[in-house]
Amino acid sequence: MRTDGSALPTGFWAPTEDETRLLLHRAGRTPVFVYGRAALRAAVDRVRAASLPGAHIYYSLKANPHPGVVTALTPLVDGFDVCSLAELETALNSGMPAARTLFTGPAKTRAEAAAALAAGAALTVESPGQARLMAEVADELGVAGRAVVRLNTPYPGRGPGSPPSPHQFGVAEADLGEVVDVLRRSALTLRGLHLFFGSQYADADVIRAARRAALERARDVEARYGLKLAFVSVGGGIALPWCAADPDVDWAGLTAPEDGPLPWGDHGDQTVVAEYGRSIAGPAGVLLTSVLDVKTVGDRRYVVVDAGINHLFTAGRLVAGRDRGEPLVRAVGTARPDRPVDRAYVTGPLCSQLDVLAEDVPLPPVAVGDTLMFLGVGAYGPTFSPSGFLSRDQAGEIVH
Ligand SMILES: Cc1ncc(COP(=O)(O)O)c(C=O)c1O
Structure with missing residues (x-):
């Protein structure tokens, strides 16, 4: 049950009481994040079924770069999206071929561009300046690398009628010609x-419209600049409903058949990619x-625990709470029907x-030494948290 009494969101995993007892011994300490292998597999199957037909599924390591998680996902997904030297190494060490690794991010350093090119990963280009930098690095290295241009696309509103939001990512429409010229004159x-059209969308109509619009734009750009594209990433965007008031994802709406042929990607040598982080790692x-x-x-009854926002920043007041309701939390092994659940x-x-x-939140009586379990927190956990605070x-x- 969710903290508000409703059923858990689709695919949310929780170890049984017996498994939890053993997992606590295995970990030897708390706080500990436990990621479920079977749940990761189920999540990949779910997002694949909810993606454009035939789309390659890329996992974004930013959601959870734990090497055990990444290695568990390597045989399940078609590629990885990485954003740093460390994520690149984790991806390559997991056995994912460099040819299916995409180095993204708004501002790569010379060293990051060189590492991606040296390894054979593709690189996104997000501005004319970055295009020039990557062209220079490719010349210096004497390698012909693969570039993928990220186009700035305002993020759609969360529901029908809500306005799109502008952001800093990708190449502005006005700069696209210059970026194409720089790349044409380079070894890339x-x-x-x-x-990529944003994150945390639950509405199937919004997601379906965004990814179709992405393919239409790709088709238009290809025609306008006389390009022959092999790869278009249409983003992912599927939400992780881990707070009590988050709407569950409209999975049925996402798995419904497409209305007619896709605007781009009909040929065998053209790959449509969907890129997911939270919807894969989060529920697991x-x-x-x-x-x-x-x-x-x-x-107020305060239950003070050994995990804090230094481990799970997203549960704090700045992200969860307020409009989204509270994270899903339950007490482990303290179900006492005779004792009332209290706030x-x-x-x-x-x-x-x-x-x-x-x-x-409603919680049964608990005592010092009891265990609480937060659910749906497999994404944007430790690496998204201010872990340095108080040097704890x-x-x-x-991984279980
Ligand atoms: C370019 C890009 N790809 C993938 C992701 C992963 O998104 P999510 O975890 O919402 O699936 C993000 C999130 O910020 C992103 O910026």
Whole structure:
């Protein structure tokens, strides 16, 4: 059950009570993130079925770069999207061929461009300046690399009628001609376009319209500049409904057949890519944390745990809470039908008022030493969190 009493979102994984007991022994400490292999596999199957027919599924390591997760995903997905030297190494070390690795990000350094080209990964280009830098690096290295131009595409509104939001990513329409010229004069080959349209969309109509628009734009750009594209990434965008008020994804709407042929990608040598992070890793991860203290202040019951926003920043007040409701949290092994479920504030060990992981949620009676489990937190966990604050230990991470 969700903290609001409704069923868990589609595909959310939680170890059983018995598994949890053993996992805690295996980890040897809390807090610990546990990622489920079978749940990762199920998530990949789910997003594949919800993507454009035949699309290659790329996993974005930014969501969760844990080597165990990445290695578990290597045989399941068609490629990886990486954003740093470390993510590139994790991808290559996992056995993913460089030819199916795409180095993205708005501002690559000379060293990052060189590493991607040296390894044989494709690189996104996000501005004329970046195109020139990558062309120079390819010349210096004496390699012919693959470039993928990211086009700036305002992110669609979250529901029908809501306005698109502008952002800084990708090449502005007005700069596209210059970028194409720079690449044509370089050792790089312009192999494809990248049209990522944002994150955390639950509405199937919005996602379907965005990816079709991406393919239409790719077809138009190809014709306008006389390009022969082999690769178009249409983004992914599927949400992770991990807070109580997040709407579940319209999976049925996403798996419905396409209306007519796709605007681009009908030929055997043309690859449409869908790029997902949170919808793959998110449902497959839980955080186990120990209760360190329980106290009542005024009319509030505080359950103080050893995980904080230094481990799971997204659960804090800046991301979760407010309009989205609270993260999904339950007590492990303390189901006592005779004791009433009461409201609680789950707070962390940091000296910051922001360190509230769940606010005013229903929780059974718990005592020091009990375990709480946060669900649906396999994405944007430790690496998205301010882990340096108070110099406390990082959370453990294991794959089950
Ligand atoms: C270019 C790009 N690709 C993929 C992702 C992963 O998105 P998500 O985790 O929402 O699937 C992001 C997220 O920021 C992104 O910017």
